[in-house]
Amino acid sequence: MIEEADSTWSGEAAFGVSRRAAIRFGGGAFAALVLAACGDDASAGQDSERDQPVTEFTIVAEDVKWDIDRITVPVGERVVATIENRDGGIPHNLHIRSPGDPRTELENGVVTQTLNFTIAEPGEYGFVCDAHPNMTGTVVAV
Numbered sequence: 731m732i733e734e735a736d737s738t739w740s741g742e743a744a745f746g747v748s749r750r751a752a753i754r755f756g757g758g759a760f761a762a763l764v765l766a767a768c769g770d771d772a773s774a775g776q777d778s779e780r781d782q783p784v785t786e787f788t789i790v791a792e793d794v795k796w797d798i799d800r801i802t803v804p805v806g807e808r809v810v811a812t813i814e815n816r817d818g819g820i821p822h823n824l825h826i827r828s829p830g831d832p833r834t835e836l837e838n839g840v841v842t843q844t845l846n847f848t849i850a851e852p853g854e855y856g857f858v859c860d861a862h863p864n865m866t867g868t869v870v871a872v
């Protein structure tokens with residue numbers, strides 16, 4: 731009787747341990763998968779943002795700072811920039827110092843603007859917000 735009780739108890743204990751181990755393993759594998767996926771996405775996004783020319787991009791002004799300081803665009807193709815001014819009551823615009831001086835008007839946030847521009851010659855061109863000389867970056871035309 732006592733032996734039977736002991737063996738039953740041992741069986742339950744073993745089951746309990748293995749179930750906990752399975753849960754722990756499952757959670758760990760899931761976390762690792764999420765981390766790996768995030769890492770891949772982040773590095774892929776950064777690479778394409780910095781090196782691959784894009785004809786559309788979004789730039790965010792928040793806390794009187796741009797979220798990106800470099801963008802690559804193709805020479806001779808129309809580029810559509812979306813400017814998200816998230817600073818309520820603070821004016822921002824996007825002004826690209828390329829021939830023709832494409833720029834939006836200074837406008838108080840919160841507001842979203844669009845700027846279409848084409849750069850004809852390869853090179854590096856500064857961009858800035860005309861209200862905040864510290865809000866600078868570079869457009870690379872390739």
Ligand SMILES: [Cu+2]
Pocket residue numbers: 791794821822823859860861862865
């Ligand atoms: Cu500004």
